[in-house]
Amino acid sequence: MKLNKVFWGIVAPLAAIATSLLFVSGILLLKGNPPYETLKTMVDYGFTPRNIVAELNIASSYYIAGVAAAIGFKMLLFNIGIDGQYRMAVFFAAVVGGAVTLPPILHVTLIIIVGAVVGGLWGSIAGYLKVKRGISEVISNIMLNVIAGGLVAFLLQPGRLGEQADGSNNLNTPILATSGWMPTIKFLDGEIHSFVIVSVFIGIGFWVLLNKSVFGFNLRSTGMSFRAARAGGVNAPRMIFITMALSGGIAGLTGMGTLLSETHSYSISFPAGYALTGLALALLGRNHPVGIAFAAYFWAFLDRSAGVLDLNGVPREIITIMQGTIVLSIVVAYELIKRINQKQEQRLVGSAGNEQIAAPKVESEKNS
Amino acid sequence: MSLLTKEKLKKSVSSPSRIAIIVAVVLVVASIVRRITGADDITSAGATGATLRFTVPLLMAGLGGLWAERSGVINIGLEGMMIAGTWIGAWFGFLHGPLVGFICAAIGGALIGLFHGLLVVKIGIDQAVSGLAINLLALGAARYLSSIYFAPNGGDISLSPQVKQPGVFSIPGLSSFLIDLNAKNIIVISDAAGIIGGFVTEISYATVLLFLLVPISTWVLWRTRFGLRLRFCGENPVAAESLGVKVFRTRYIALAISGMFASLGGAYLCMVSASVYREGQTAGRGFIGLATVIFGNWRPTGVLAGSFLFGFTDALRVRQSTSVHAILLVIVILGLLFAMWKFFQRNYKVFGISALSSLIVGVIFLKVPKIPDEFVTFFPNLATILVLVLLAQKLRPPAMLAVPFREREEGH
Numbered sequence: 014m015k016l017n018k019v020f021w022g023i024v025a026p027l028a029a030i031a032t033s034l035l036f037v038s039g040i041l042l043l044k045g046n047p048p049y050e051t052l053k054t055m056v057d058y059g060f061t062p063r064n065i066v067a068e069l070n071i072a073s074s075y076y077i078a079g080v081a082a083a084i085g086f087k088m089l090l091f092n093i094g095i096d097g098q099y100r101m102a103v104f105f106a107a108v109v110g111g112a113v114t115l116p117p118i119l120h121v122t123l124i125i126i127v128g129a130v131v132g133g134l135w136g137s138i139a140g141y142l143k144v145k146r147g148i149s150e151v152i153s154n155i156m157l158n159v160i161a162g163g164l165v166a167f168l169l170q171p172g173r174l175g176e177q178a179d180g181s182n183n184l185n186t187p188i189l190a191t192s193g194w195m196p197t198i199k200f201l202d203g204e205i206h207s208f209v210i211v212s213v214f215i216g217i218g219f220w221v222l223l224n225k226s227v228f229g230f231n232l233r234s235t236g237m238s239f240r241a242a243r244a245g246g247v248n249a250p251r252m253i254f255i256t257m258a259l260s261g262g263i264a265g266l267t268g269m270g271t272l273l274s275e276t277h278s279y280s281i282s283f284p285a286g287y288a289l290t291g292l293a294l295a296l297l298g299r300n301h302p303v304g305i306a307f308a309a310y311f312w313a314f315l316d317r318s319a320g321v322l323d324l325n326g327v328p329r330e331i332i333t334i335m336q337g338t339i340v341l342s343i344v345v346a347y348e349l350i351k352r353i354n355q356k357q358e359q360r361l362v363g364s365a366g367n368e369q370i371a372a373p374k375v376e377s378e379k380n381s
Numbered sequence: 382m383s384l385l386t387k388e389k390l391k392k393s394v395s396s397p398s399r400i401a402i403i404v405a406v407v408l409v410v411a412s413i414v415r416r417i418t419g420a421d422d423i424t425s426a427g428a429t430g431a432t433l434r435f436t437v438p439l440l441m442a443g444l445g446g447l448w449a450e451r452s453g454v455i456n457i458g459l460e461g462m463m464i465a466g467t468w469i470g471a472w473f474g475f476l477h478g479p480l481v482g483f484i485c486a487a488i489g490g491a492l493i494g495l496f497h498g499l500l501v502v503k504i505g506i507d508q509a510v511s512g513l514a515i516n517l518l519a520l521g522a523a524r525y526l527s528s529i530y531f532a533p534n535g536g537d538i539s540l541s542p543q544v545k546q547p548g549v550f551s552i553p554g555l556s557s558f559l560i561d562l563n564a565k566n567i568i569v570i571s572d573a574a575g576i577i578g579g580f581v582t583e584i585s586y587a588t589v590l591l592f593l594l595v596p597i598s599t600w601v602l603w604r605t606r607f608g609l610r611l612r613f614c615g616e617n618p619v620a621a622e623s624l625g626v627k628v629f630r631t632r633y634i635a636l637a638i639s640g641m642f643a644s645l646g647g648a649y650l651c652m653v654s655a656s657v658y659r660e661g662q663t664a665g666r667g668f669i670g671l672a673t674v675i676f677g678n679w680r681p682t683g684v685l686a687g688s689f690l691f692g693f694t695d696a697l698r699v700r701q702s703t704s705v706h707a708i709l710l711v712i713v714i715l716g717l718l719f720a721m722w723k724f725f726q727r728n729y730k731v732f733g734i735s736a737l738s739s740l741i742v743g744v745i746f747l748k749v750p751k752i753p754d755e756f757v758t759f760f761p762n763l764a765t766i767l768v769l770v771l772l773a774q775k776l777r778p779p780a781m782l783a784v785p786f787r788e789r790e791e792g793h
Contacts, residue, residue, distance in 0.1 A: 091509050146773040156762035163759035328528040333521025341514045344506040
């Protein structure tokens, strides 16, 4: 069984990527672009040293968003609010960080903590609504994303918390004092954010929390079966609330690498759409820290290497289509595998003369 | 909440005379506020016309969401279906005129709805994942196709060539009469004339036809056998199946209609609200459509009311931002009247809450000279969250909304 799971866990994502490659090739052919050459230019461009560094930096943000989504998924929570949580967090972290001057390490720590706390608080709103009011976290988070975007845009106006550089349209928060900067590491042809290391630790922390702690055990068991967890003495509503806050807190760290090592201030040009990316990566990586890491790099690679497409007369949106197809194919693949497994187990149980239906059901839930 | 007050509530919603009283009170208050603040736009014919143009896309998205959710499937892909509608509508409208544009958008939307159905009904993947993926795909596809089709025809990657708008009409006599009356500035009467005038002046045929979908939806969903079965699938698919309802087929149809409506809303955006496809034109309206479903308590008339409210604020923001500020005063007065009414009913809790919140809004009205646009932009979202928090007990969503359901094996 174990081998089977690992096997499908690797084959399914690859099959999904292959499907979407086929699909995209078809689209390219329709427009008269040679698929093989186009994809080859992309891959070549994506693996130039300068781009590898940029991809690692982007991937670290994606990875954190992916972990945030995965924590939610473990609890059957669909945290589509990562966008809002990240935006509130990075904005307020930039504002607080820009307002104070502290010794270097303390300053950076403060900024990171503010980010995590703000993200966590914003995430816990949806958790509260779900637990106390029974409101689906999908709906409340969609609404909260828009509200977060509006609030930040409002506060970013000059005269409130933001400022506008002379002769520029870009609004941003005050630049952080250098004590609040995180160093970059020279690598290949560029500079890697040192926050990449933090994101590795977030991944390790996620794994330890999930697999080696009582909290993680409770979380996984509540995610598998509410009633069983309750019978085992787990306070399920409380777990939902904490998970939502935790997921939001991690989502709050998503933009930190960019803030601390690159821009040193929040501006309206901070990218949107981390919720979708995070959820896609968690699905692609099967909520596993290592799987998400591969998926995050792959996603960043796609985003980055799309830059060469426009030069070759191919619209770069082909990448968005590809990402969408990958998400769909992977989810469909997992669903089909689950279905087949269930059937096999039922047949096994049937041939053993055991009529209990409950046993294979539990088994298959574990495998999914 | 006691049974008695619930009974009262039901009465107050359904009784036409109460609705008439409420409309009259709102009208009088709006009229007075217009005098005090000089925000002429809150009751002008122009504002009503703009409100209509902003309402219809939300309404179509909302009705689309309603059809899907009543059958038990949540449709987060509304936004993507709207994007598809704007693109298809603009391209075929550009080639063959608005009518063909609308028809093609309807067909395209229905196909995307069926695709959502294939994924969540037949295969059974997570409904939110499918919806989000559809949003992502529609976004990418629209830009990709724009670069192929719009760019050589005088548009570019984010803009279509000009599209011809469908025809408009005014009701002869009545329209000019009401506009004149509106200009005379008689209290209440002029305001009523202005609002009604907006409904009969330069109305697009598309607006009328799409508005008809509200009574049609109500009739089909609540007065036909098919509608009963569809709602049955949303409330209890297992029981529905055991009574011989084809749950999968019903949900497929519901999702096709859902996609069709959302896509029509998108086509309306690019052909009536504007005369061109622009990237990002939908601006999250699909999600606001989802909000109106909640806001309207999963009923077509409720969706209509929600769309009007959100469309109205949107229209005022675009036309004359000072009007939004004046609306605050309307809210204060209405809130205080409501509080008084509750006070006489001896419902002190509701009285306290509404009086306090009216006073807070009143302080905001006096202290803040202009409501920031950002707040108006997320007003629908905030309002929906508040409704969910305050009225969660009174909302009646379909019982098995978004719960996975498999047909029995023997059924195949």
